[in-house]
Amino acid sequence: MADQEPVASDSAEEIMAGTYRALCDHGFAALTMQDIADECGKSKSLLHYHYNTKEDLLVSFIEYIVDDFESRVEMAATAPPDERLLEFIEWFAFDPNERERQSFHIALLELRTQAPFNERYRAQLQRSDDLLRDTVADILATGIDEGYFVDVDVDRTASLIVAALDGARTRQITLRDETYTRVVTDALLEQLVEPILTDASSILDGGDDPE
Amino acid sequence: MADQEPVASDSAEEIMAGTYRALCDHGFAALTMQDIADECGKSKSLLHYHYNTKEDLLVSFIEYIVDDFESRVEMAATAPPDERLLEFIEWFAFDPNERERQSFHIALLELRTQAPFNERYRAQLQRSDDLLRDTVADILATGIDEGYFVDVDVDRTASLIVAALDGARTRQITLRDETYTRVVTDALLEQLVEPILTDASSILDGGDDPE
Numbered sequence A, B: 001m002a003d004q005e006p007v008a009s010d011s012a013e014e015i016m017a018g019t020y021r022a023l024c025d026h027g028f029a030a031l032t033m034q035d036i037a038d039e040c041g042k043s044k045s046l047l048h049y050h051y052n053t054k055e056d057l058l059v060s061f062i063e064y065i066v067d068d069f070e071s072r073v074e075m076a077a078t079a080p081p082d083e084r085l086l087e088f089i090e091w092f093a094f095d096p097n098e099r100e101r102q103s104f105h106i107a108l109l110e111l112r113t114q115a116p117f118n119e120r121y122r123a124q125l126q127r128s129d130d131l132l133r134d135t136v137a138d139i140l141a142t143g144i145d146e147g148y149f150v151d152v153d154v155d156r157t158a159s160l161i162v163a164a165l166d167g168a169r170t171r172q173i174t175l176r177d178e179t180y181t182r183v184v185t186d187a188l189l190e191q192l193v194e195p196i197l198t199d200a201s202s203i204l205d206g207g208d209d210p211e
Helices: A009-026 A033-040 A044-050 A054-076 A081-091 A099-117 A119-145 A154-175 A180-196 B009-026 B033-040 B044-050 B054-078 B081-091 B099-117 B119-145 B154-175 B180-196
Strands: none
Touching (some): A009 A054, A033 A044, A033 A054, A081 A154, A081 A180, A099 A119, A099 A154, A099 B099, A099 B154, A119 B154, A154 A180, A154 B099, A154 B180, A180 B154, A180 B180, B009 B033, B033 B044, B033 B054, B054 B081, B054 B119, B081 B119, B081 B154, B099 B154
């Protein structure tokens, strides 16, 4: 926005970390700029100096978490495709001890219900969806090229994997079901990943561990 | 509730149909008893005679739609298991012309975000999740017994199918993506259902059509 001051990098990190904590503690619907300011240890007027509205701040926040995920994907891109796929899927399984993660995803789900009516939220969530699907499609395409996987429709398979992981997470957090993501990641590995591996002994049995 | 009058069946149907339309038009967060009364063509005091609070009415409403789905599942239970599985999965694919269905599921997603904090909503959504997973598990178990499907872990496969369909729907409605459910149902049929069919020519190629 032309009328907003750019945020110095350290301060931006602090504001984003505070926004994350505020979403975990207060949810999305009830969240105020004061809640975020309190979590950051900054004044509300400082936040408003950088972000005109709560919506501006939250759009920047989603952008920030998608950027963060993108960096992690890039860092992991040197590993073999079968390991990358396993790691991607495993990353979505979480257990009841991860309370903060659960609270964050409930808040994010609240925000997602606003996306049909809010073009700016929707644009950031679309970027997140594109990144997730492209990441899986890229892992699959590389793996097929390099002989790790048999030939499959990479885009369609990527959509299925991302949808299953998202649905499992939504059900785990809304139903307070402690095992939904674990059950679904296990099912994905056994019923979708194992059948496309050219060497099924490689990763799924924990091939690296001496047994 | 002991202090609520039971609703005569015709009237209950009208109130449930009105609640559905009100959720489609107003969403969940902003919904009032007056909105529902207007959609039913009944007075707000009549609604309050039967339902003390909006929450009471919405709990009954979710119960009603789960009952309705249960009846449809029972009616379809005489068809062969491969057709039942195809029909179950296909039922989740919907296109952009189904605007009402889209609006309803956005409202339902809003309600689902409240379930972690509302035991009564959560109990009804849990019943819905149990019904969906049990339906798929039952189709798979029957199909394995009767030789339609090869042996698979029925509960785990059911969780994967239900999670994938839910995630695809959430992404379709929140991102206004017109094809997400279609892409994911196609992927499920090709990558999860086709490999477990003992006679793959049976249903997926539209075996009933003369070609």
